[in-house]
Amino acid sequence: MMQRLLSPTLLLLILFLLCTTTYGQSLAPAAAPSGATTTSGQSSPPTSSPSGPTDINAILGKAGKFTTFIGLLKSTQMDSQINSELQKKSKPGFTIFAPTDSAFSDLKTGTLNSYTDEQKAALTKFHVLHSFLTISQFQTVSNPLHTEAAANTEEFPLNVIGNGTQVNITTGLVNTTVDSTVYSDGQLAVYETPQVLLAQGILSPQHRHLYLQSLRMLLLRQMILPGRLALLLILLMQHVCAMHQLQYPLEWRYYPYGC
Ligand SMILES: *[C@@H]1O[C@H](CO)[C@@H](O)[C@H](O)[C@H]1NC(C)=O
Numbered sequence: 558m559m560q561r562l563l564s565p566t567l568l569l570l571i572l573f574l575l576c577t578t579t580y581g582q583s584l585a586p587a588a589a590p591s592g593a594t595t596t597s598g599q600s601s602p603p604t605s606s607p608s609g610p611t612d613i614n615a616i617l618g619k620a621g622k623f624t625t626f627i628g629l630l631k632s633t634q635m636d637s638q639i640n641s642e643l644q645k646k647s648k649p650g651f652t653i654f655a656p657t658d659s660a661f662s663d664l665k666t667g668t669l670n671s672y673t674d675e676q677k678a679a680l681t682k683f684h685v686l687h688s689f690l691t692i693s694q695f696q697t698v699s700n701p702l703h704t705e706a707a708a709n710t711e712e713f714p715l716n717v718i719g720n721g722t723q724v725n726i727t728t729g730l731v732n733t734t735v736d737s738t739v740y741s742d743g744q745l746a747v748y749e750t751p752q753v754l755l756a757q758g759i760l761s762p763q764h765r766h767l768y769l770q771s772l773r774m775l776l777l778r779q780m781i782l783p784g785r786l787a788l789l790l791i792l793l794m795q796h797v798c799a800m801h802q803l804q805y806p807l808e809w810r811y812y813p814y815g816c
């Protein structure tokens with residue numbers, strides 16, 4: 558009777574819902590965009606933040622060559638998240654790699670317009686680290702670094718290598734450098750990069766283990782489904798995920814019902 562209840566159509570529907578679960582929500586800190594509205598770019602020296610909250614838009618705006626990146630930060634609401642986190646002074650801070658407008662115009666024509674909102678969010682978050690890092694700390698950081706784009710670094714590998722004065726960045730798709738320090742105050746560091754940081758996870762959004770893990774537990778422990786039905790469900794899931802060009806979680810392959 559269990560088998561009747563879980564008809565293939567229903568299973569497919571469940572799979573589809575799982576596979577299309579909105580991507581990239583897990584990491585967004587539950588930060589209500591509070592009103593940090595310092596729009597008047599007060600001319601503060603780049604090494605200190607005197608009065609008033611730090612405002613990433615004002616900092617980038619003052620430099621005058623990050624219009625596209627500011628637009629992305631705004632449209633993905635990363636700007637208000639960053640600003641409100643910075644207001645809680647105890648936090649680990651942020652390091653932001655800001656590509657210049659000419660970096661964006663170097664992309665293939667129409668690249669950014671062809672991106673979905675999810676891809677734009679992933680792209681933006683890939684340029685943001687939730688920790689403050691100085692140029693000299695890039696000599697000793699352990700790569701790949703965790704960006705805000707993903708908890709796992711397989712699809713979003715950011716490797717930053719410095720020698721104390723010069724910093725190289727590699728993502729598997731892009732090799733670039735840090736051109737200059739736009740801002741650094743002990744809590745927020747903004748570095749100018751001459752290229753947009755791209756990662757495989759941005760180009761072909763893949764779903765992560767998280768979404769499927771609870772279902773895996775149910776299936777593979779056979780607490781709910783008899784073995785044959787579990788096998789069928791896994792095969793269906795592989796098929797659906799392949800159709801959507803999603804990555805089939807690697808670890809599944811080691812399960813008896815996997816490949
Ligand atoms: C950065 O890359 C350039 C060119 O590949 C290389 O000459 C330089 O040594 C690298 N710098 C560091 C700090 O790794």
Ligand SMILES: *[C@@H]1O[C@H](CO)[C@@H](O)[C@H](O)[C@H]1NC(C)=O
Nearest residue numbers: 718719720721722723724725
């Ligand atoms: C770092 O690398 C750059 C370019 O390779 C070089 O010009 C510079 O002298 C190096 N700095 C140190 C401290 O080794």
Ligand SMILES: *[C@@H]1O[C@H](CO)[C@@H](O)[C@H](O)[C@H]1NC(C)=O
Nearest residue numbers: 726727728729730731732733
């Ligand atoms: C980046 O640099 C590495 C090592 O120097 C090289 O193998 C790779 O092809 C480069 N990638 C790109 C996209 O230029």
